[in-house]
Amino acid sequence: MTNDNKKAPSNRVVILGALSAIAIATARIYAKEGAAIMLVARNPERLNALAADLRARGAAQVETAAMDLEAAANEAAKHMADWKTRLGGISHVHVIYGYLGTQEKASSDPAELTRITSSNYTTAIHWCEATANIFRAQKSGSLVVVSSVAGDRGRQSNYAYGAAKGAIALYTQGLAHSLAGTGARAVAVKPGFVDTPMTDGMKKGGAMWASPEKVAAILRRAADKGGPIQYAPGRWRLVMTIIRSVPSPIFHKTKL
Amino acid sequence: MTAHFHPSDQLLSWGRVIREPHLVARPRFTDEIDGLLSAFTADAPGLAVGLRRSYGDSNLNPDGRVIDMSGLDRLISLDLETGIVRAEAGASLSQLLQVLTPAGWFLPTTPGTRFVTLGGAIANDVHGKNHHVAGTFGNSVSRLKLRRTDGSGQELTPGDPLFHATVGGLGLTGLIEWVEFSAVRIPSTDIIGEDASFEHVSEYFALAAEKKDAFEHTMAWVDCSKGGSRLGRGIFSFANWAPHGELKPHREEPRKRMPIDAPEFALNGLTVRAFNSIRHDLKSMNHGPYRQHYEPFLYPLDAIANWNKLYGASGFYQYQCVLPPETALDGTIELLRTIVMSGQGSPLAVLKDFGDHAPVGLLSFPRPGTTLAVDFRNRGEDTLKLMAKLDQIVASAGGRLYPAKDGRIPAHLFQSMFPKLQDFRGYVDPGLSSAFWRRVSA
Numbered sequence: 001m002t003n004d005n006k007k008a009p010s011n012r013v014v015i016l017g018a019l020s021a022i023a024i025a026t027a028r029i030y031a032k033e034g035a036a037i038m039l040v041a042r043n044p045e046r047l048n049a050l051a052a053d054l055r056a057r058g059a060a061q062v063e064t065a066a067m068d069l070e071a072a073a074n075e076a077a078k079h080m081a082d083w084k085t086r087l088g089g090i091s092h093v094h095v096i097y098g099y100l101g102t103q104e105k106a107s108s109d110p111a112e113l114t115r116i117t118s119s120n121y122t123t124a125i126h127w128c129e130a131t132a133n134i135f136r137a138q139k140s141g142s143l144v145v146v147s148s149v150a151g152d153r154g155r156q157s158n159y160a161y162g163a164a165k166g167a168i169a170l171y172t173q174g175l176a177h178s179l180a181g182t183g184a185r186a187v188a189v190k191p192g193f194v195d196t197p198m199t200d201g202m203k204k205g206g207a208m209w210a211s212p213e214k215v216a217a218i219l220r221r222a223a224d225k226g227g228p229i230q231y232a233p234g235r236w237r238l239v240m241t242i243i244r245s246v247p248s249p250i251f252h253k254t255k256l
Numbered sequence: 257m258t259a260h261f262h263p264s265d266q267l268l269s270w271g272r273v274i275r276e277p278h279l280v281a282r283p284r285f286t287d288e289i290d291g292l293l294s295a296f297t298a299d300a301p302g303l304a305v306g307l308r309r310s311y312g313d314s315n316l317n318p319d320g321r322v323i324d325m326s327g328l329d330r331l332i333s334l335d336l337e338t339g340i341v342r343a344e345a346g347a348s349l350s351q352l353l354q355v356l357t358p359a360g361w362f363l364p365t366t367p368g369t370r371f372v373t374l375g376g377a378i379a380n381d382v383h384g385k386n387h388h389v390a391g392t393f394g395n396s397v398s399r400l401k402l403r404r405t406d407g408s409g410q411e412l413t414p415g416d417p418l419f420h421a422t423v424g425g426l427g428l429t430g431l432i433e434w435v436e437f438s439a440v441r442i443p444s445t446d447i448i449g450e451d452a453s454f455e456h457v458s459e460y461f462a463l464a465a466e467k468k469d470a471f472e473h474t475m476a477w478v479d480c481s482k483g484g485s486r487l488g489r490g491i492f493s494f495a496n497w498a499p500h501g502e503l504k505p506h507r508e509e510p511r512k513r514m515p516i517d518a519p520e521f522a523l524n525g526l527t528v529r530a531f532n533s534i535r536h537d538l539k540s541m542n543h544g545p546y547r548q549h550y551e552p553f554l555y556p557l558d559a560i561a562n563w564n565k566l567y568g569a570s571g572f573y574q575y576q577c578v579l580p581p582e583t584a585l586d587g588t589i590e591l592l593r594t595i596v597m598s599g600q601g602s603p604l605a606v607l608k609d610f611g612d613h614a615p616v617g618l619l620s621f622p623r624p625g626t627t628l629a630v631d632f633r634n635r636g637e638d639t640l641k642l643m644a645k646l647d648q649i650v651a652s653a654g655g656r657l658y659p660a661k662d663g664r665i666p667a668h669l670f671q672s673m674f675p676k677l678q679d680f681r682g683y684v685d686p687g688l689s690s691a692f693w694r695r696v697s698a
Contacts, residue, residue: 021284021327032354046285049330056331057355197284197327201262 009036009060011223012087014080016040016069016127017097018050021196022146025216026094027054036061038083041097042068063087069097073123076130084134092223093131095124095145098165100198106160113160120164125171128186132175135184142223143186145172149231151190152240155256165190169229176228187222191215191232192239208239259283259292261321270564271311272571273634273663274691276318284327286344286433289403292323293431293687296405301689304431306373307348310380311574312663313691314426320689323431325375331355332434339439340398345375345432350508350558357505361439362550364396370506370555375432380660381424381620385473385495385554387610394423394616396437402430405687409433414616421683424617426659428684428693444501447473447553449493450545457488457592457607461585461626464609467494473553475608480592480601480630488592490607498547506551513561517569567633572602573663575643576621576629578610579655584626587653591628591646598642602631618676618683621658629661640664659692670696 010033015023018039030037031054039047039054044066051062063086065079072079084090099119106113128143135141150158151166172188179186193199193209210233218232231237243256261279268275281292296302302321316322328346335341336359343352349363350370356362365384372382381394390396402422403409412419422429454460460476467474471494478490557563564572579587588607595601606629610622632639647669650657656673657665671677681697 019284024284043285045287049285049332052332053330056334197259197282200259200282205266 011035011091013092014038021212023096025212029220031057031059070123073126076126080130116160121167139183147188147190192236279321282324296687298686306376310660316691342436362442365390374435379427391613399436401433404430424620444498446498446501447495449495463492478605483596570634574661576658576661577650578627580625583653605630618680
């Protein structure tokens with residue numbers, strides 16, 4: 001039923017958290033290019049549905065691994081080695097999984113606070129290290145990690161999420177430094193507001209909201225070029241520069 | 257994660273006349289459908305909608321629940337040997353073309369926009385410029401999966417009564433989960449077209465009859481600003497796929513975007529007349545065949561995202577009817593006269609002859625005859641009065657209106673235009689409804 005593409009894959013890509021709206025849009029870009037793709041997320045039926053879609057859209061090969069990425073993070077190196085074998089190599093790794101949660105709940109429920117921190121930071125760094133070790137050894141490869149503009153300044157509305165996303169950007173930036181000169185790269189991409197199921201329920205629309213497809217195009221490009229910290233879309237760099245520079249006495253009067 | 261219903265005041269149909277709040281859920285995976293459908297009841301019915309290119313109120317359920325299907329857009333299987341495609345109902349024709357055209361396949365037929373979902377194409381049993389050859393989209397559907405609000409689900413094939421209620425059934429018989437249809441071979445992604453101008457609408461009919469056997473794509477633009485000897489003057493376009501050439505998909509993103517509503521004066525009678533006049537002069541100078549990619553030929557308006565904002569903040573109506581062959585000439589003349597006298601016509605009037613295909617669905621719009629489509633900017637009472645006049649002409653000519661375009665037809669007229677409505681009622685899922693359905697089924 002599916003078209004087996006006999007050509008060599010354009011890239012060999014691992015996507016962690018493959019079932020989010022941004023991840024699906026990213027995977028479709030790679031599929032159209034004819035890449036070999038490893039999809040990793042929890043739900044096996046959903047992974048299979050997405051895999052069929054990507055094959056029909058031109059992917060040279062699609063593999064799936066159903067797992068809880070947080071629980072499996074301690075064995076990241078083992079899994080990455082396995083996926084490398086299955087794909088015949090790895091050129092790009094996208095770390096996309098994460099958890100928004102709510103600050104209100106995080107402030108009263110330790111489990112929520114732990115989950116936000118674990119999903120967005122403390123488990124993600126193990127996948128980053130496992131990736132970096134492979135890339136360092138092969139002297140090539142791009143690691144692209146999804147951070148958030150929420151990580152640029154602590155704000156009352158989401159500082160648990162913001163702190164974790166800020167930390168993962170800092171970690172990735174450090175990895176990029178450590179990989180400098182090896183031929184491998186690491187990039188943290190900071191999206192602003194994205195119109196996804198994760199943000200349904202917020203008031204949307206207007207110039208500051210981007211589609212998952214737009215963000216995916218930036219993630220894909222970040223795998224090829226650009227500095228270790230990128231914004232998606234790019235205008236958020238200016239916006240966050242301004243927000244970071246607002247003095248606390250003024251900032252504290254806002255409800256941001 | 258699982259989708260939930262969230263309040264939204266931004267759910268509009270393409271005509272943007274009705275602005276009412278809805279509760280909207282956007283599932284990304286088919287396993288979310290059951291949970292969402294279970295919230296639909298006879299007392300609080302819901303509706304599944306696609307990219308909301310229907311103009312009136314058939315895709316609205318004010319103060320009620322709506323499932324936005326556009327996230328369920330996965331290809332399930334694609335056989336590039338046979339052209340059989342199975343995809344989730346939220347997949348857009350635009351996405352499908354991206355995959356089909358490089359392999360030498362095309363949609364069996366397509367409406368004038370590629371931004372419709374497969375589910376919407378079935379629910380409205382859409383037609384295109386090749387109707388006289390290909391019939392409607394429903395003619396190419398071999399199987400579909402329908403989910404009902406009682407929790408049941410079934411695969412339907414042509415011949416099943418529920419299949420023929422679902423095709424053209426405006427989303428009222430159940431939620432369409434996926435669709436399987438047959439694509440058609442194309443030798444290239446270019447078309448070779450020609451234009452012929454005509455000075456009066458009566459000449460249109462001879463042209464349409466003359467070209468229908470030799471050309472797959474036919475349609476005419478009609479000028480709604482001139483009366484008398486130039487009533488319904490226009491351009492007849494006819495085209496076939498170029499027999500040789502490259503296989504290249506369209507550019508996915510629209511080139512331009514209407515960022516805001518046009519001001520009220522932007523599309524007044526004067527601009528409309530100027531627009532039509534220029535189009536007419538330009539086109540009558542060019543008589544030779546031209547070669548172009550399918551995109552500008554089949555989807556001229558898709559180049560501008562949100563072109564519907566051109567009609568201003570109060571929105572617009574599209575009026576589309578079909579008249580049977582016996583009454584088509586006189587009826588079309590009378591319709592155009594009435595439109596010209598009103599001075600409310602837009603530049604976007606289109607004429608097209610349908611073929612003799614038997615309708616697939618109980619409520620399918622196309623029937624043998626001639627279809628006319630005109631846009632009217634919403635000027636409130638005046639516009640409604642004009643369309644009521646047109647209704648009388650259509651009804652006495654034995655014609656019917658297109659539910660996908662309608663936002664105001666009275667129940668008794670709809671019932672007289674669609675004789676199979678009584679059969680159809682028996683297949684409606686009691687947990688589904690729309691503003692359109694509540695109006696016309698009363």
